[in-house]
Amino acid sequence: MTLIKECLNCNIFKWSGHYFSRKPGLALGQRLAPVLAICFMSRIESPVTVHMPIIYCRYIDDCCVITSTQQEMDVLFDILNRPSQHIRFTREVPHEGWLPYLNTQMKISGGRYHVKWCRESSSKYILLHAKSAHPEAVKRAIVRNMYRTATGVCTGKVEREESRKLACEIANLNGYGQHRWSGSKAYS
Template sequence: MGQRLAPVLARSFMAKIEAPVLEYLPLLYCRYIDDCFIVCATQEEVDACFGLLNSQSEHIKLTREKPTGYWLPFLNVQVRLQGDMIVTKWYGKKSNKNIIVHYHSAHPFYKRAVVRNMFRTAKKVCTGEDERKESIKMAHDIAWSNGYYNFLQQSYRLVTSLESSRKGANIRSVFPVLT
């Protein structure tokens, strides 16, 4: 009964104030509710886009994060420009306590889903193998600190046995035929 109004208002407000920035044609513009990610060719263009966003309303002023070590956080990823490529890896804010449902809680399906999805996210948001290894290590540390010792060993054994059984397997492809 009832719907939260804040996300709807945030989306509609952001749609209004982002219109001039989109006319400016940045190289990349991403937004999730009120978090924006803008890539421009020069720092001056980024500053101009930021100025445009902040000039739309006298009551609301946006902030921006500066890159640390060439990495810029956006939602649950860190982004870095490497040459002409965008490199990403999994990210957790410094204020995040990394607390998930503990292994000894009485929620078996929820526990499996939380840990599985944490590892899935750590793997899928990364663009390179080094970033993927770092993200999986971070997920492993979070799971370990929440009591998932046996679960991690069992999962590792299952994944390695599946990978070894698939090495010699042929992959079948199905293509639709239009006549």
């Protein structure tokens, strides 16, 4: 426990030639941060899961909660925000029926879940440019992994095609021409 406290007290970083100390909380990039965030979140989420929402999932500190009523959602949101004055959860609202979560969007329609790949609205669609001096293998891997993710998270044919088109658009914006990556084995 003493070692953990020492690590947490060492939240010093340098920015623009000046030294700062992060208080309270964990510095981004600190190796202990993900483990402690998971431990902290497991304590916070226990009262939420007792209420049995329709969906509850979490990745580190990003939670996805779906309930059947707005009142239930408000109660669970309040429960999540109670434990710490230093941590405030925010919530997304669906846009055109799609709820963003991490790099996906989800929709419940006709009793079925639909999932498609998306990029944050603040994203500038920047990848490692095709003309960079990086090895071709690195560039191939970046495009291939983007394409695999874009099509792999989708639940249906329509969502997969929409996500594939977005991935193609992003690749084209970064110098990876359609002929260069979508049809060739190296870039697909």
